[in-house]
Amino acid sequence: xPRRTCGNRAMIWALRxxxxxxxxxxxxxxxxxxxxxxxxxxxxxxxxxxxxxxxWRAVGDSLSIYVAGMASAALVGIPLGLAxxxxxxxxxxxxxxxxxxxxxxRVAFIPLIIVLLGLGFQAKTxxxxxxxxxxxxxxxxxxxxxxxxxxxxMARSTGAGRxxxxxxxxxxxxxxxxxxxxxxxxxxxxxxxxxxxxxxxxRGLGGxxxxxxxxxxxxxxxxxxxxxxxxxxxxxxxxxxxxAHLSRWREER
Amino acid sequence: xxxxxxxxxxxxxGAVTALDGLDLTVRRGEFLVLLGPSGCGKTTLLRMIAGLLxxxxxRVLVDGHRPEPGHDTAMVFQNYRLIPWKTARQxxxxxxxxxxxxxxxxxxxxxxFADAFPGALxxxxxxRVALARALAAEAPILLMDEPFASLDAQxxxxxxxxxxxxxxxxxxxxxxxxxxxxxxxxxxxxxxxMSPRPGRIAEEVRPGPGMREYLWxxxxxxxxxxxxxxxxxxxx
Numbered sequence: 155x156p157r158r159t160c161g162n163r164a165m166i167w168a169l170r171x172x173x174x175x176x177x178x179x180x181x182x183x184x185x186x187x188x189x190x191x192x193x194x195x196x197x198x199x200x201x202x203x204x205x206x207x208x209x210w211r212a213v214g215d216s217l218s219i220y221v222a223g224m225a226s227a228a229l230v231g232i233p234l235g236l237a238x239x240x241x242x243x244x245x246x247x248x249x250x251x252x253x254x255x256x257x258x259x260r261v262a263f264i265p266l267i268i269v270l271l272g273l274g275f276q277a278k279t280x281x282x283x284x285x286x287x288x289x290x291x292x293x294x295x296x297x298x299x300x301x302x303x304x305x306x307x308m309a310r311s312t313g314a315g316r317x318x319x320x321x322x323x324x325x326x327x328x329x330x331x332x333x334x335x336x337x338x339x340x341x342x343x344x345x346x347x348x349x350x351x352x353x354x355x356x357r358g359l360g361g362x363x364x365x366x367x368x369x370x371x372x373x374x375x376x377x378x379x380x381x382x383x384x385x386x387x388x389x390x391x392x393x394x395x396x397x398a399h400l401s402r403w404r405e406e407r
Numbered sequence: 408x409x410x411x412x413x414x415x416x417x418x419x420x421g422a423v424t425a426l427d428g429l430d431l432t433v434r435r436g437e438f439l440v441l442l443g444p445s446g447c448g449k450t451t452l453l454r455m456i457a458g459l460l461x462x463x464x465x466r467v468l469v470d471g472h473r474p475e476p477g478h479d480t481a482m483v484f485q486n487y488r489l490i491p492w493k494t495a496r497q498x499x500x501x502x503x504x505x506x507x508x509x510x511x512x513x514x515x516x517x518x519x520f521a522d523a524f525p526g527a528l529x530x531x532x533x534x535r536v537a538l539a540r541a542l543a544a545e546a547p548i549l550l551m552d553e554p555f556a557s558l559d560a561q562x563x564x565x566x567x568x569x570x571x572x573x574x575x576x577x578x579x580x581x582x583x584x585x586x587x588x589x590x591x592x593x594x595x596x597x598x599x600x601m602s603p604r605p606g607r608i609a610e611e612v613r614p615g616p617g618m619r620e621y622l623w624x625x626x627x628x629x630x631x632x633x634x635x636x637x638x639x640x641x642x643x
Contacts, residue, residue, distance in 0.1 A: 308488035311457055312502040312544060313477020322501065326492050403492040403524040 191373035196380070199373035208362070213381065215358035219275065220347045220385075223282025227339050230283075231290030232332060238291070239298020239328070240320065249295065256288040260346065264353050278350035285346035286339035293338070297331025298324055329400045337393035344386050410435040410470065410580045411456060411548065417464030417605075418451055425451045427605035429465070435547075438574065438581045440595035442588070442622065444630050448606020449584040453550050456582060457482050469548065477502070481544035485553040487533040489525040495536045496521040503543040511539040514573060531562040535569075542573065549574075551583045555590070567593050588622045600625060603633050 178193045185192045191199070203209040238245035238252075263284060271277035301324045309319045351360025359378050366375040411433040418426045426448045433439050441449045454460040455467050458474035459482075469479045476482075481502065489498050495517055499508040512518050515535040525533050534554060541549055551570075555563040567590065574581060585591055591598050592614045600622065602609040610625065612618060 304484070304486065304488050305490060307454075307459055308482075308484060308490075309501070310459055311476050311480070311482040312540070313475065314501070322493075323490065326490075403526060 189372075191376060195373045196376045199371075200377040200380070203374060203377055209377065209381065212357075212359045212362050212378075213385075216347050216351065216360065217385075219278045219282055219350065219358065220343060222275075222279045223347070224286055224340060224343045226279065226283040227286035227290050227343065228336060231287040231335070231339070232294055235291045235294025235332070235335070236298060236325070236328070238295045239301075240324070245295065245299075252288070252291055252295075256292060260284050261349065261353075264349075268354060273355040277354050278347070281350035281353075282343045282346045285349075286343035289338035289342065290332075290335040293331045293335025294328060297328030297335075300331065301327050330397060333393065333397040333400050337390060337397065340389045340393055341386065344382070344389065348382065408435045409433070410437070411474075411582070412468045412471075413452075413456070413465070414468070415465035416452070416455065416462050416467065418448075418455070418460070418462050424605035426455075426462075427607055429606065429608060431599065431608060433580055433582060435580055436578055438583065438594060438596045440591040440598045441582065441584045441601055442586065442591045442598050442626075443601030443606075443609075444586060444603055444626060444633075447601040447603035447629075449586075449601055450552050452601075452606065453482070453552050453582060453584050456480065456548070457550050474548075477544055477546065479546055480548045480550055481541040481546040482550040483534075483537050483541045483552065483554045485556050487525070487530075487537045489533055489536055489540075491525050494522050494524055495528065495532075495539075498525070498536055499539045499543050502540045503545070506543070508539070508543050511543045512536075514542060515539045515569070530558055531566065534558060534566060538566075538570070538573070542577075547578070547580060549579050549581045551581065553584050553586070556585070556587075563590070570594070586626075588619060588626065591622070592619060598622070602629055 181190075182193050200209070238248055260281065264281060267277050267280055267284075271280055305323050305327070306319055309323050314322070347358070348360035348363065351358040352364055355361075356364050359382055363375065363378045363382075366372070366378065409432050411431075413429060413431040416426055416429040416431075417424070429448075429452065441452065443449055451460065455462050456469075456474060457480045458467075458476045467474055469475075474480050489495075490501065493501065496508060496512060499511050500506065509518065509521070512521050515538055517532060517535050517539065520528060520532060525536065528536065537554070541551075555566050558566060571594065583591075583594060595614055598612050598614065598618075599608055600610040600612065601607065609629070612622070
């Protein structure tokens with residue numbers, strides 16, 4: 155990795171941490187007594203929840219639902235998007251339904267999901283899956299459709315067959331799109347994890363959010379919000395790193 | 408001995424006739440240049456010789472059969488068409504899977520840049536990689552579609568010399584498309600002048616004294632007689 159990029163990244167992280175410190179300080183100074191907890195109170199509540207083990211159990215519950223939902227979304231979304239892009243007739247027949255499903259708020263399906271799958275792990279995982287799968291399918295589909303026609307003709311000029319062209323030109327060209335789809339899906343998946351835990355059996359971080367919110371224990375409430383934000387940042391940054399790795403050839407002279 | 412035979416070739420894109428009743432033969436080992444203004448069907452003709460485009464009329468025969476891309480022909484494109492996520496070596500290997508292509512990279516003077524991605528190479532270097540890829544195919548016919556058009560004048564001249572040197576080392580038939588008169592005269596054994604809309608063969612000439620002025624004059628006439636035509640007038 156070039157030294158300049160490393161330096162830029164360190165500077166960006168330093169600025170991010172500085173901004174966060176500034177917000178925390180402002181919050182500490184501004185927080186109206188009684189209504190909002192101070193950052194210090196949130197910190198102490200966090201230490202308490204972590205020591206009891208309740209926070210980690212909730213994180214474990216939420217992550218298991220999140221990972222299962224995301225893995226299902228990737229396992230279904232990537233092959234479906236690739237098939238839709240590669241087999242044009244199939245893609246044209248199916249895409250209107252995918253677009254319709256993507257445009258419908260997923261919350262609308264929750265009662266149906268509860269009726270069919272109950273209130274447990276399966277239902278929660280399915281809600282996460284339903285949110286995450288759409289960006290994965292649509293971005294993978296778009297990536298295959300965006301395959302460079304000039305490169306395909308070049309590949310044909312070397313005598314390459316359809317399979318070889320697909321492996322060496324179409325699929326690698328779609329990978330950055332696919333990674334973007336996974337990143338967007340990961341963000342929506344995390345939101346849907348909380349939604350699933352609020353609407354079905356109250357468990358995990360979403361469950362704690364409901365409990366502390368309804369009882370106005372705002373210090374604990376903010377601990378859960380901060381934990382969700384931290385998970386979101388870790389997942390997004392990891393996905394960005396994957397995207398950057400897949401696009402490393404884009405560096406121009 | 409005839410290597411490529413083109414008989415009554417015609418093609419249209421929608422309502423636009425690109426080629427009409429074109430007959431041409433290319434001898435084995437000949438360096439043929441197709442010269443003409445933009446839009447006269449040079450690239451369309453080249454793609455048909457490569458077997459990449461099916462003619463709507465007539466036929467192209469290579470040694471008496473339909474051309475097979477990669478086997479009978481190898482092509483160098485104007486805009487390089489390198490696979491951006493593959494290194495220079497991997498791009499060359501694409502034309503010849505499972506083979507050590509170091510020799511081809513050495514031929515074009517790019518051994519030191521074998522592991523560089525195309526994005527990190529200059530225009531001239533990218534075109535050398537594209538040339539190495541076409542050479543690696545070891546096809547008897549090399550088709551070149553304005554390969555040096557996007558290079559600066561100095562690099563273009565250098566690449567023309569390199570191409571001549573590389574062609575001399577191997578028995579290849581070359582069909583080279585350009586709209587640069589000087590480039591055509593520098594490279595060709597024979598120049599086929601094409602007229603636009605629809606693309607037809609206007610004249611065949613051999614490089615020689617006085618030919619530069621003559622070809623410029625002919626091209627100028629073609630452009631003036633066809634307002635839709637376009638000639639950049641580069642000293643290519």
